[in-house]
Amino acid sequence: MDITIYSNANSATRSITFDFVSDVLAANDAGPYDSNAACYSQYIKITSYGTQDNGNAYVTKVVRSLSDLALNKQKQSSDNTANAYADVKSMIVDYTYDFIHGHIANQYSSGCTEQRPMKFT
Secondary structure (H helix, E strand, O other): OEEEEEEOOOOEEEEEEEEEEEEEOOOOOOOOOOOOOOOEEEEEEEEEOOEEOOOOEOOOEEEOOOOOOOEOOOEOOOOOOOOOOOOHHHHHHHHHHHHHHOEOOOHHHOOOOOEOOEOOO
16 A cells, blocks of 8 residues: 655655565465464555655564554554554554654653654755
């Protein structure tokens, strides 16, 4: 899933990609549909094709469950809440918010490092 963000002020577009990834280790005897098998892993990989306002690239993020919150897995970025995301849509919205707006170090006492906002100029 690709999300395109348009800045009216700068007439610029940036994008973020959310990829659902499912890996199966074939060396294990468990079946590929056994969700409890150690050989089976699902996650969402988040890649931003923009840069932070200081020119630094964003690192690719991996979300393994709805409890992997945006701020150091401790808090949601748009709210000061430690609740797990209710669904995948709310997780995508919060991570997108985090890429666009960035956050200060230790935002909401989460222990996270600083992330600058997305650059549109």
